[in-house]
Amino acid sequence: MPPKTTKTTKATTQKTKTTTLTDKSPKKNQPLPSASNRPPMTSTGLGGFGRFGFDQQKQVIKPANQLKLSETELNEEFQLMLNTTDSFMPSNIVRFNFKDKQFKSDTNITHTRTHFSLDGKAVYQGSGSSQGNQASGQQASEGKAKLANAFNISTVGTQTQRLEPKTMLVDTDKIVFEDFSYTVTQWDIFDSYMQDQERQKVEKEKTGKKPGIAKKAANQDDTPLIPLPKATPMPANALEPSGGGVIPGEFPGLPGMSGESLLNQQSTSTTSNVMALAGAQQSANVSFETDPGILRALQVLERMTLQNTFEGISEDYKFWEDPSDAQKGDSGGVLPLWTFVPSKREAKKKTTTCIAWHPRYPDFFAVGYGTFEFNKQSTGAVAVYTLKNHLNPEYFFTFDSSVLSIAWNRKHPPYLAVGLSNGVVLSFDIRDQTNTLSVSKLDFNRRKGDVKGKHTDCVWGVVWEEEMLSSISDDDDELMKRPDRSEPKEHDEKKQEEKRHDGEEREKPEARPRTQAGGAPEEEGASSSIEGVGTVLSVSSDGRVTRWRREKDRMVPRDVMEIKGDTDDALDGGEDDEEQGETDTTDQTIIFSQTVSGCSCVSVHPTRSHLALIGTEEAIIHKVTKSYNGETLQKYSAHKMPVYSVAWNPMHPRVFLSAGADWSVFLWDHTLDQPQLEFAFGSSIGDVAWAPFSATIFAMCSADGKVYVFDLNINRQEPLCEVQLEKNTRLTKIAFSAFDPVILVGDEKGKVHTLKLSPNLRKSYAEKNSVEEEIERMEKVLDYAIRCKEAGM
Amino acid sequence: MEDDERQLEAEGEAQDSTEEYRKMMNYSLIKHCDMNEEMRVETLEVVVTALEKCPNHHENAAKLIKDTMDKKFGGGWDAIVGEGYGFSISSHAKHLLFLYYGGTLAVLLYKAS
Numbered sequence A: 001m002p003p004k005t006t007k008t009t010k011a012t013t014q015k016t017k018t019t020t021l022t023d024k025s026p027k028k029n030q031p032l033p034s035a036s037n038r039p040p041m042t043s044t045g046l047g048g049f050g051r052f053g054f055d056q057q058k059q060v061i062k063p064a065n066q067l068k069l070s071e072t073e074l075n076e077e078f079q080l081m082l083n084t085t086d087s088f089m090p091s092n093i094v095r096f097n098f099k100d101k102q103f104k105s106d107t108n109i110t111h112t113r114t115h116f117s118l119d120g121k122a123v124y125q126g127s128g129s130s131q132g133n134q135a136s137g138q139q140a141s142e143g144k145a146k147l148a149n150a151f152n153i154s155t156v157g158t159q160t161q162r163l164e165p166k167t168m169l170v171d172t173d174k175i176v177f178e179d180f181s182y183t184v185t186q187w188d189i190f191d192s193y194m195q196d197q198e199r200q201k202v203e204k205e206k207t208g209k210k211p212g213i214a215k216k217a218a219n220q221d222d223t224p225l226i227p228l229p230k231a232t233p234m235p236a237n238a239l240e241p242s243g244g245g246v247i248p249g250e251f252p253g254l255p256g257m258s259g260e261s262l263l264n265q266q267s268t269s270t271t272s273n274v275m276a277l278a279g280a281q282q283s284a285n286v287s288f289e290t291d292p293g294i295l296r297a298l299q300v301l302e303r304m305t306l307q308n309t310f311e312g313i314s315e316d317y318k319f320w321e322d323p324s325d326a327q328k329g330d331s332g333g334v335l336p337l338w339t340f341v342p343s344k345r346e347a348k349k350k351t352t353t354c355i356a357w358h359p360r361y362p363d364f365f366a367v368g369y370g371t372f373e374f375n376k377q378s379t380g381a382v383a384v385y386t387l388k389n390h391l392n393p394e395y396f397f398t399f400d401s402s403v404l405s406i407a408w409n410r411k412h413p414p415y416l417a418v419g420l421s422n423g424v425v426l427s428f429d430i431r432d433q434t435n436t437l438s439v440s441k442l443d444f445n446r447r448k449g450d451v452k453g454k455h456t457d458c459v460w461g462v463v464w465e466e467e468m469l470s471s472i473s474d475d476d477d478e479l480m481k482r483p484d485r486s487e488p489k490e491h492d493e494k495k496q497e498e499k500r501h502d503g504e505e506r507e508k509p510e511a512r513p514r515t516q517a518g519g520a521p522e523e524e525g526a527s528s529s530i531e532g533v534g535t536v537l538s539v540s541s542d543g544r545v546t547r548w549r550r551e552k553d554r555m556v557p558r559d560v561m562e563i564k565g566d567t568d569d570a571l572d573g574g575e576d577d578e579e580q581g582e583t584d585t586t587d588q589t590i591i592f593s594q595t596v597s598g599c600s601c602v603s604v605h606p607t608r609s610h611l612a613l614i615g616t617e618e619a620i621i622h623k624v625t626k627s628y629n630g631e632t633l634q635k636y637s638a639h640k641m642p643v644y645s646v647a648w649n650p651m652h653p654r655v656f657l658s659a660g661a662d663w664s665v666f667l668w669d670h671t672l673d674q675p676q677l678e679f680a681f682g683s684s685i686g687d688v689a690w691a692p693f694s695a696t697i698f699a700m701c702s703a704d705g706k707v708y709v710f711d712l713n714i715n716r717q718e719p720l721c722e723v724q725l726e727k728n729t730r731l732t733k734i735a736f737s738a739f740d741p742v743i744l745v746g747d748e749k750g751k752v753h754t755l756k757l758s759p760n761l762r763k764s765y766a767e768k769n770s771v772e773e774e775i776e777r778m779e780k781v782l783d784y785a786i787r788c789k790e791a792g793m
Numbered sequence B: 001m002e003d004d005e006r007q008l009e010a011e012g013e014a015q016d017s018t019e020e021y022r023k024m025m026n027y028s029l030i031k032h033c034d035m036n037e038e039m040r041v042e043t044l045e046v047v048v049t050a051l052e053k054c055p056n057h058h059e060n061a062a063k064l065i066k067d068t069m070d071k072k073f074g075g076g077w078d079a080i081v082g083e084g085y086g087f088s089i090s091s092h093a094k095h096l097l098f099l100y101y102g103g104t105l106a107v108l109l110y111k112a113s
Helices: A071-075 A128-135 A140-146 A186-207 A214-218 A273-284 A292-309 A311-319 A436-447 A474-481 A759-767 A771-791 B002-024 B037-053 B058-073
Strands: A018-021 A080-083 A093-097 A102-106 A177-184 A334-340 A351-357 A364-370 A380-386 A395-399 A403-408 A415-420 A425-429 A459-464 A536-540 A544-551 A554-562 A599-604 A611-616 A620-625 A631-637 A643-648 A655-660 A664-669 A677-680 A685-690 A697-702 A706-711 A721-724 A731-736 A742-747 A752-757 B028-033 B077-082 B085-092 B096-101 B105-111
Touching: A177 A186, A177 B028, A177 B096, A177 B105, A186 B028, A186 B096, A292 A311, A311 A334, A311 A752, A351 A731, A351 A742, A364 A403, A364 A415, A380 A403, A380 A415, A395 A415, A415 A459, A415 A536, A425 A536, A425 A544, A536 A599, A611 A643, A611 A655, A620 A643, A643 A685, A655 A685, A664 A685, A664 A771, A677 A771, A697 A731, A697 A759, A706 A731, A706 A759, A752 A759, B028 B037, B037 B058, B037 B096, B037 B105, B058 B077, B058 B105, B077 B085, B085 B105
Parallel strands: A351 A403, A403 A459, A459 A599, A599 A643, A685 A731
Antiparallel strands: A018 A080, A093 A102, A177 B085, A334 A752, A351 A364, A364 A380, A380 A395, A403 A415, A415 A425, A459 A536, A536 A544, A544 A554, A599 A611, A611 A620, A620 A631, A643 A655, A655 A664, A664 A677, A685 A697, A697 A706, A706 A721, A731 A742, A742 A752, B028 B096, B077 B105, B096 B105
16 A cells, blocks of 8 residues: 655644545545546547436547556555645744844744634623623613624614705895974964965965865975975086086986985975975975086086096196106107097097197196098087096087187187088187087078178188287397398287177278277287177188177178188289178189188287288198288298198297198298298198297197107207107197196097106296297207208208 | 953853864864875875864874774884874884874874884
8 A cells, every 4th residue: 555645734833633534435446537447538528427428439539748657556546635724824924023123933823714704693691791781680672772782783873854054134224213303282283274274375366276285285395394404505606617617417427316305305384484495495496417506516526536536647747757857868758647538429439620728727628529531521529628527528519510620718718719610610608508509500500591701611720819919029029020021010000990780891801909908009909899709710721711700699700811822922912802891602712813722720929919820721821910901921832731730939939830741840930931940750740839838849749649749949850759649540639738738639539638748848847948048049949940951951 | 240241252252263263274284294195195094084083082093093004004103192292202214294183183193113
């Protein structure tokens, strides 16, 4: 018998049962199934399964690599021993024991693998938990629930509904309480009734109707027994333009309030002594919007809020001095301040056609809106703004046709003259709270067929005729005279004023304004027409210079002269034939083959108001005098395209500027017929204006959106400042303020920009040179110009 | 005697005149009211009805007025009917009516806090 081989593990402390299983089954005695002894494999490969009973001898397949054993080897018995030791478990586990700090062999090696475990519910009676159960008095089931029974704990959970908290906010009206106290006495009752009776009698007499119940009558007088606070209307201020009158309905931001607001109380009373109060308070029951006291208060409020909101701009206007000017050398800049954009519908999308500062009030100016495009004639408007309120104009007037020129009356601040594109000139008091005056004039004119003698074309310039003169010094005269052309001063004799009667017609309008009492002979004071306000001179594209005077509700024109343009530049000859008193509007061309020149701009000499420059569309500038029959004294031609703007120098009596569509600006000495200096730019110049505080500073605005400021005292060729104000917008007008170093620039989108000149640009303003010094400077400039010419530049 | 007669006559006349006066004054005269139109009209009706229902019973009249007003316009009304009194009250704004009636009575009606 072959020796039994038993496998045993190494020494273990555990009881390891080693069972040996000797297999002595008869089966094993049989030789190991070899290929030959195996039940024959069937072709289906189900060897050994005799189900199908394939027992017939089949072909036996031997794999090629089958171990070949001898007979004896085949009969060898092998014993298989099954142990409980887990053969996969390592027999020697050594672990590092941190306590002893050395490696120790872990002898506790279990060979038991648990495949399945199930905890039973049976409790061993001797154990502690069962003792506890008995101790509680056979409350085994309950005891289980109380104690933390390791074997049987059941937690029951429930999900309750979660109530969502809701936040509710309620705003109740505040309950207002009013106190009321009185004493009831019989005599008071009696008295009240007596008074009521009397009142009823009075009413009965008035109306002849049966007096109703007292309460009905009481409803008419909304007067309280106990006087409730009533707004006493503030005394209506003298509505000066600086204070700013108010126009109902023009008022911005007024909530629509009905008459029953603060002033109207619904209490009733019928006593007649309160009737007197009622009478007084009736006036207080005016509509909220027209109460001048309320309006004034609102206006102040509006100004305050604007000032607070735009505080920066106001501060800049007053105090900002550009500090970088010190580094810039000579050049300066302009600081944009407010921008006035018309909010009214009538002025939107219109071009700013004219700007005029008020001669007396530093913050007031008027802007005319219209269009320069003559294909699309539309309505025009005039807005009068104050710098204190750049969001809404103080006054606003609309007209049937575009406004092209405006002028303030110096002597009478609220009067404004407006020239329209349909040839009509209007003048009115802006305080007239409706613009019916102007409208009525237009209506009247229209009704009458046509205003006889009105312009047939656009009115480009209006000028009040009562320009105040400063005293003219001898030097000034000398200056005027020096280049050998004397001014016609002989006409300044006192002449009688033409009496203004409607029926009377003069062939030669020699309307000489009556000189003021005590004025210098040259001084031409305010003409005292019927209205006492003044007359307006207008120039227009139809070539006529017309004088308009106010008559009651309309303006009546009378031609002064015509501007003729002819090919011969005769200076003395070619005197204009004086037109008849009232011209026929159809008769434009004159008999002699002279055509009229449409005038596009006018400028009256600051000191000699009879002298004026008129620029024409034929690029010629006429120096005219209003005296006698009006004549052209001299013509200046250097431009090649229509002249858009002429301006006398405010201090130097001989110098003037002209700007035209031919992209150039010329400086002239009126005694010489060639320009002294020429400045060329990149686009047509809309307007040029002198600074009122200096003889050498002027500014212009061009069609490419630029503003240029020159100071000829410093730089005679280049502008000190060239600023791109707007892109793609033509700048149309520019105007200097007479009081502050601020200019207004209007553009063709209807905006008016306020710009403050930086210190470099207004040195004369800061230095406060006298007029003589300024003139001196200008003389130097002229000399320089002459020298340049001689040098052939 | 004559004096007495004269006195009696005078008194009689006085009485007649007061009767006359009372007849003439038989309407309500609103002294002060800051209610809105609608409310005022209704209230007036209520007051006059109540006063006519209970002549010379000021308390009943007042009670009637108060109850009706509470029903109509919500609670909190106070009504005072009398011939001679002084008062000083705080009422809800726009809920106050003070009128004279019949030449002798004064009715104060207001909504209290």
